Amino acid sequence: MRPVRTFGAVLAIGIAMVTAACGGGGENAEDGTSGGAKTVVVQAANGAVTVPARPKRIISLSPAHTETLFAIGAGKQVVAVSDYSNYPAEAPRTKLSGFKPNAEAIIAYKPDLVIVSDDLNGVVKALEKVKVPVLLEPAATKLDDAYDEINDLGLATGHAAEAKQLTDGMKAEIEKTVAASSAKARDAGLTYYHELDNQLHSVTSTTFLGQVYGMFGLRNVADKAENAAGGYPQLSREYLLKQDPDLIFLADVKCCGQNAAALPKRPGWSDLDAVKSGNVIELDDDIASRWGPRLPELVKAIGDAVQKVQ
Structure with missing residues (x-):
């Protein structure tokens, strides 16, 4: 999002995320049961x-x-x-x-x-x-x-069984992907940078996205930034170059025209290990900013990137 995108949307429906108070339970408004209700x-x-x-x-x-x-x-x-x-x-x-x-x-x-x-x-x-x-x-x-x-x-829509089937499938797919790559990420002590826009806004491990990366044991270079407390810091070029992350994930491909080919043109970026080693991953902006059914695709993109690191 431009302004800074949260996982809540390319839309950026607010920088600060609030906790969902959803319990998933429902009743017949008339008799307290869940079947045959209007x-x-x-x-x-x-x-x-x-x-x-x-x-x-x-x-x-x-x-x-x-x-x-x-x-x-x-x-x-x-x-x-x-x-x-x-x-x-x-x-x-x-x-x-x-x-x-x-x-x-x-x-x-x-x-x-x-x-x-x-x-x-x-x-x-x-x-x-x-x-x-x-x-x-x-x-x-x-x-x-x-x-x-x-x-x-x-x-709410009369598709409770289908929703459960979807979430069960998402969980299984995500767990499988994480299991296949997390050991390598942890053993190698891999670090990463997730880019929200070309102004170097990022996410910390406290955010939804940060937790997704955290499942793999990846270490977030944004966590120690001076303005990291809010979860969405804007990193300085000097700070990022000093951190020299092993993996760079771009979630500003559609919105800002960023890609792996553009990074070496940024001052100093051609010296980054991730750029030199080809460990720059172009994400789908939409998938990387939504918390819906395509979440396993984001997790797979992360897992595939970890597997490719030499």
């Missing part, structure tokens, strides 16, 4: 939300959640998604904004469920005021948050 209750960050058991007009203002809805089989129930929801291709992309949500524009689609990852412009209250169910599912701060939110959306 409504279900989903525990989201905005509390217990009662939604139709199988909503037919869903709006998603979060690219990550849009991906999840289609991955669990709820795509046909989605009538509109935000302007940044560019995946999958069949998602009904509109001019609706997740950054500056307009309640009137949203209501015009006559939704029976709206999903957001940030409560901007007071959109949650505005929708609740007109009795439109809205789920606030914030950017994940750890893997369990991501899985919980996927299961929340499964429960």
